[in-house]
Amino acid sequence: MTKAGTTVSATDRLPPVARLPRRRGIELALIVLAVLLSLYGYCHVGLARTGSVPPGAVGYGAGLGVLALLAHLAVRIRAPYAEPLLLPIGVLLNGLGLVLIYRLDLETPGDRAAPAQLVWSTLGVGLFIVVVLLLRDHRVLQRYAYVSVVTALGLLTLPILFPAVNGARIWIRIAGFSIQPGEFAKVLLAVFFAAYLAANRGALAYAGRRVWFVQLPTGRVLGPIVAIWLISVGVLVLERDLGTSLLFFGLFVVLLYVATGRTGWIAVGLLLAVLGAVAVGWLEPHVHSRVEDWMDPFATIRAGQGPNQLAQSLFAFAAGGMLGSGLGLGHSILIGFAAKSDFILATAGEELGLAGLSAIFLLYGLLVERGYRAGLALRDPFGQLLAVGLASIVALQVFVIAGGVTGLIPLTGMAMPFLAQGGSSVVTNWAITALLIRLSDSARRQGAPYGQPEQRRAYGTARVAP
């Protein structure tokens, strides 16, 4: 492996020096493993419940297998250098999600969600294939920064025209399907943030006014981005979707920090977050009760009103213990109506135990880590920021919802990536995976070993002494 010479600039392309191993075989093996694991889970549910393999097992296994293989082929053709872990992780999490939803469907015979979820998963994988095949270079997306931000804001405001469901106004209903446009907006905003920050990195780093001990950039640069962010958050507060609002905020702060390297941003961000949280917590009864539940999940029990959803969720996790009750043998349905969506993790926790839950967390961790790794290896700031942004979306989303259902932070409604019932979420996450595939392919195609020291010299922030 030869090293790049002296400092290189962002636009330089090194010729591929050594042919990197493509590792598509590993990916295929892992995909087979992921499909088999999901199929095993599906059969286990049937065996545990009725003592026989469920009739749809062959169809389920074949369907998931075909989808995964098609995705694999697309990657093989168009992104041969991509990370071999990304796709199998997506397949495994999606397959496991289908198993969990199918398992919960057994408790609610009148309300089956697995078939729809399977349709959405198919759509998601379809989108994945389309993105992998058509998007030959991620840098194309830079051109659509403003288009995507306008689209994102449009999508975010759309649900205000539709009635609220369970206190949140985040769905639109089209032809019997309910769609959560906010899910798609996440990716579009990540694209916009990455493009904008990549273009204005230098300007942002220049010292503007100095407030207290924080160097602020000039208003001209900061203005648009803060405005966009404020609008999106404002919309979310109107829609009562706190999880997504928290996610955007986190994404914004992380990308700003990565682009400029200003720790001050984090301080300001946290300060803003705390202020916003306190304000919303006080003003918004819906949120206020969530915070109260988080402070004391069992208050409603003592008040004689029975356990609330969070308490039921904690009961489910506790019932799982180290090894879980086994698929199909838990009672997480006691959580109630959100068991298949926001609280799907409780079913995983109860039936797969701490072992299974940790495995799921680590799968997400791997997904995020591979995204970051691609970000480190890429040579163009937009690609770096986009990879970090997409990986952070997954990380923050997992943290917000998993932390919420396990009582670590106040509960905010959000879909667990790939696992939870929710078509928009599944499709969005497949799109994120597709973009990460493309980014990691570019990163390794560029042949740069990960995280070489000279890169740091090359891409260090261009700080200009005041």
Added chain:
Amino acid sequence: MTTYIRHAGVFCALLLLALLVNATRVQVFEASTYDANPANRRATIARYAQPRGDILVGGRSVTGTRDSGEQLRHERTYADGPLYAPVTGFASQVYGTTLLEHTEDGILSGSDPMLAPLPLWNDVTRARSPSGNVVTTLDRAAQEAAYRGLAGRKGAVAAVEPSTGRVLALVSTPSYDPAELSGNGDAVTSAWARLNRDPRKPMLNRAVRQTYPPGSTFKVVTAAAALDAGVVTDLDERTDSPDPYTLPGTRTWLTNESEDCADASVRVAFAWSCNTVFAKLGVDVGAEDMVSTAQAFGFNDTGLKIPFSVAQSTFDTTVDRAQLALSSIGQYNTRATPLQMAMVAAAVANGGQVREPYLVERTTRKGGETVEGAGTHDVRQAMRPTTAARLRELMTDVVREGTGTNAAIPGATVGGKTGTAQHGVDNSGTPYAWFVSWAQADDDLEPKVAVAVVVEDASADRGDISGGGDAAPIAKSVMEAVLGLRDADQRRGAGGRPAHRR
């Protein structure tokens, strides 16, 4: 920029770590607290997810389970509900468990760690073992004989094996069918209300949870105290006891129902149940010795468990001489459970040793291998062996030629003592008919059974009530059942000859 990406990556790693740590907290460290939360239905669901273990009498199960197909799947059924209710208690999905169903619940529901294949196995796997069974000491024939004998009258029977303390019969009537309370529907709620409203108190376990004035049956204890203390040395020596006897320090006269009680010997007084003689004997023995003898027999013991708790039988420890006189003939504040009086008879039969009664022979796994045996039980010496031998003599006299002839069994030595206990305001209530006895078949080495019978509402005129008339035949049929003897020309129902009163 890579440096900052790394920092952001570390931040994400910290989030992941926080999730893992918190999941460990919830699923491992807090798990038992959350599992035990009363609002958590899982324990209840798990408890009824598998068939409940059975309670066995004489090798056959007196319980069962029924799969209801509901969330709480298995409901308790009873083969012979009312007969065994005073032993099994009920196992209700709404009202919890009582008696054996309660004390042995760990075995019966499968949650007992002893059932686990390896120590701590269930704690790690969070699984529940298949439920185990409880083998009781009961004698099926004795239990049935007692239930038949009481024939629905208010009363109770307790029978024990004198040499071991094994409880052979425990019957309380009127009884109820615990199966009515098993499930969780409206029927259960209304049955509960009905049973609790019932003035005849069918759910009261009269054999162990109700105390009665023991009346003249307590004279066994008084006689033991007198013999042990040396107040009486010769059973046939005339005592110095006037008839009527004026209670010390009062002007109240105590009288007898029988003739020839003035200065009667202890043997005669015992056979004919002379109140005056025994009241005076109690006073002569003195409060201290009376209390210590009564307590050696098991009175004033709050901790008796067989394995479910038994109501405390009392002998007042702070009495003046008049109260002591009344206490010594089983009145005033002297109260006893039928089981306690069976223990008194058993002590006489067993050389003065009181064996702590117990009901669980062993607990087993589903397959039958023993989980836990009967364990060790206390033995107390209630009186000297010589005293016990003399009391056996006195008690056999009662059955041979005294007030207890209705309990005589051909082919066996039977000793007994009748009692008729006054109670209520000014003794206005229907007196309780008592009979305590033990029996030894002619070809046995030791007495095999001691039994106490109390009949509350012997449905007859006051004049006709007597331990000998109402209670002795029941005791007899129970003893016959245990000894395996059957009186050829036995007439069921009322006793043979008209009985002497007290």
